Amino acid sequence: MQQFLDTTLGGLVLGAVYAAFALALCLIWRSTRIVNFAQAAMAMVTTYIALSLINADVPYWVAFVAALAAGFGLGALIERVIIRPVEGKAELNAVILTLGLFMVLHGLTAITFGVQHRGFPAPVSTNAIEVGDTSIGITPFGILSIVVVAVVMAGLVVLFRFTDLGLRMRASAFNGEVSRLLGVRVGRMLTLGWALAAAVGAVAGMLIAGGDLVNPSFMDPFVIYGFIAAVLGGLDSPLGSVIGGLILGLSLSYVTGYVGEHLAPLVALGILMVVLLVRPSGLFAAAAARRV
Amino acid sequence: MQKPGGGNDLQTSPLFAVEGVSVRFGGVRALEGVSLEVAPHEVLGVIGPNGAGKTTLFNVVCGFVSPAEGELRLRGERIRDLRPHQLAGHGIARTLQGLGLFERMTVLDNVMVGADRLARAGFLRGLLGLGHRDDARLAAKAREVLGELGIESYAARYPGSLPYPIRKKVALARALVAEPELLLLDEPASGLSAEEMTELGEIITGLTERTAVMLVEHHMDLVMSVCHRITVLDFGRVIAAGTPEEIRNDPAVLAAYLGESVDDPEVPTGSTTDGDVVSTGSTTRGEEA
Structure with missing residues (x-):
């Protein structure tokens, strides 16, 4: 029972991080029909920016906000400078561009910060919480991670469901030409979508790095896991992406806890294959909406 | 006529x-x-x-x-x-032959997008969450136009669930709401x-x-x-x-x-x-x- 509780709590923390990353992929997919393979590299860059600030004695939470702001700016810049010229053209062009961007960001980060592993601090303890004489399988930083992802989710729900700006973003994602006819500045909405996605990705990067070691490749596994989580829930569905992230996190945690850590990547790819074969639109997306 | x-x-x-x-x-x-x-x-x-x-x-x-x-x-x-x-x-507003409704948004949301011209809160205010009064005003305007066309009762429905003539009126309301x-x-x-x-x-x-x-x-x-x-x-x-x-x-x-x-x-x-x-x-x- 203790092991089940531990693996479940650990899976929820892991799932929250996957959910944040999947959400970032989902935001870009919904607005531009592009799978952003550079998402992990962008999050890695913003994490390094935060690390540089923390190493310069800037308080953790100031560095956290700076990473979000950097992610927001980086996302907007990439959309305007790199993605905009190929928007509306063959979808493969943009996908290849994001793959190229992944490599460029990798290389630039390695040149700037080096390839060695560096410790990344956490704002709260990363030791398991103890109840009496028993330690349970969750840390204060794990709880913080779940809370941060929940706050991000709530913020996005408020933005998209209850504000005029969110309404315009949704309209632009559903039908750009009709939105333009209605006076919506679709290009601006797409830029904002990329910026928000990159900021959410920056949050994921900070949560993954907290209390761990980082190097320019530390986010690479999340290209795969985040994509699986998004596809599992439905690339078109932000809620689906979050639930997909939680399902994936719990699944991998159970596999790691009861079978063996080495099997986790295999199970993740197995989940991806089953979803693509049985329900390619994902658990929560409308089947007709998917175009990949 | x-x-x-x-x-x-x-x-x-x-x-x-x-x-x-x-x-x-x-x-x-x-x-x-x-x-x-x-x-x-x-x-x-x-x-x-x-x-x-x-x-x-x-x-x-x-x-x-x-x-x-x-x-x-x-x-x-x-x-x-x-x-x-x-x-x-x-x-200048236009309706389309194919209607072009946002199928995954409610009727009210569809019409509110059309009211974008009337929005007073700019992009930055909206981004900072300072446009909620504007949101309420636009929603009221959208409901007013839906009422004029006799379809306010469909405000919370999704276009795909509505009969074609009602969908046509939704498209018209979306064009009219911008005055x-x-x-x-x-x-x-x-x-x-x-x-x-x-x-x-x-x-x-x-x-x-x-x-x-x-x-x-x-x-x-x-x-x-x-x-x-x-x-x-x-x-x-x-x-x-x-x-x-x-x-x-x-x-x-x-x-x-x-x-x-x-x-x-x-x-x-x-x-x-x-x-x-x-x-x-x-x-x-x-x-x-």
Whole structure:
């Protein structure tokens, strides 16, 4: 029972991080029909920016906000400078561009910060919480991670469901030409979508790095896991992406806890294959909406 | 259906003018020297056989197609180079043949997107979450227009769950909520029953109190009953222009319709070869910055 509780709590923390990353992929997919393979590299860059600030004695939470702001700016810049010229053209062009961007960001980060592993601090303890004489399988930083992802989710729900700006973003994602006819500045909405996605990705990067070691490749596994989580829930569905992230996190945690850590990547790819074969639109997306 | 305003109280200075507009798609001349004017509070019909260029003309007006030659003027101001998203701000709204409703947004949300022109909170205020008063005002405005068209009870529904005539009204409400001065209606009667078409005619007639209307339509009984004037296109050229009575008896128009009377309800009523929105590379006005 203790092991089940531990693996479940650990899976929820892991799932929250996957959910944040999947959400970032989902935001870009919904607005531009592009799978952003550079998402992990962008999050890695913003994490390094935060690390540089923390190493310069800037308080953790100031560095956290700076990473979000950097992610927001980086996302907007990439959309305007790199993605905009190929928007509306063959979808493969943009996908290849994001793959190229992944490599460029990798290389630039390695040149700037080096390839060695560096410790990344956490704002709260990363030791398991103890109840009496028993330690349970969750840390204060794990709880913080779940809370941060929940706050991000709530913020996005408020933005998209209850504000005029969110309404315009949704309209632009559903039908750009009709939105333009209605006076919506679709290009601006797409830029904002990329910026928000990159900021959410920056949050994921900070949560993954907290209390761990980082190097320019530390986010690479999340290209795969985040994509699986998004596809599992439905690339078109932000809620689906979050639930997909939680399902994936719990699944991998159970596999790691009861079978063996080495099997986790295999199970993740197995989940991806089953979803693509049985329900390619994902658990929560409308089947007709998917175009990949 | 009564003719709006009896045709006597129209202002003579045009609200909107198309001056010598030509459009070419490769070697094909889709429009050739087309000119027309719309007075304030006027209903101008634009008719013609399939492929005559009617929807292309609408696409030019909306900025989706740039003309090779010619000019567009709204209240005398040149608007040819405006981008599609800027036209709503200048008081031009359009409905589409295919409706173009956002199927995964509620009816109220669909109409609220159309009210974007009326938003006071700018991009930055919206981003910072400071536009909630504006959101409430736009929602109230959207509900008001839905109420005017008798469909407020559908506000929380999704368009895909509604009957086609109601979906048509949602599309009309979305165009009207921006309080346009010029409303472009692209085949609003397609798919409607005779009774629904009668109601549509009454709605269009009522619209002239607040806006001018350009109407592309194949149902000649509707066109003849609600339009003050009619411009007839054939092979991209204007072959006739005048009152419904003049058009009904114009030999060139009769010839274009293969000898059939233009007020024959059996005249083509189905789909056209024109698309909803044409975005063809070099002729499309650019995306906004």
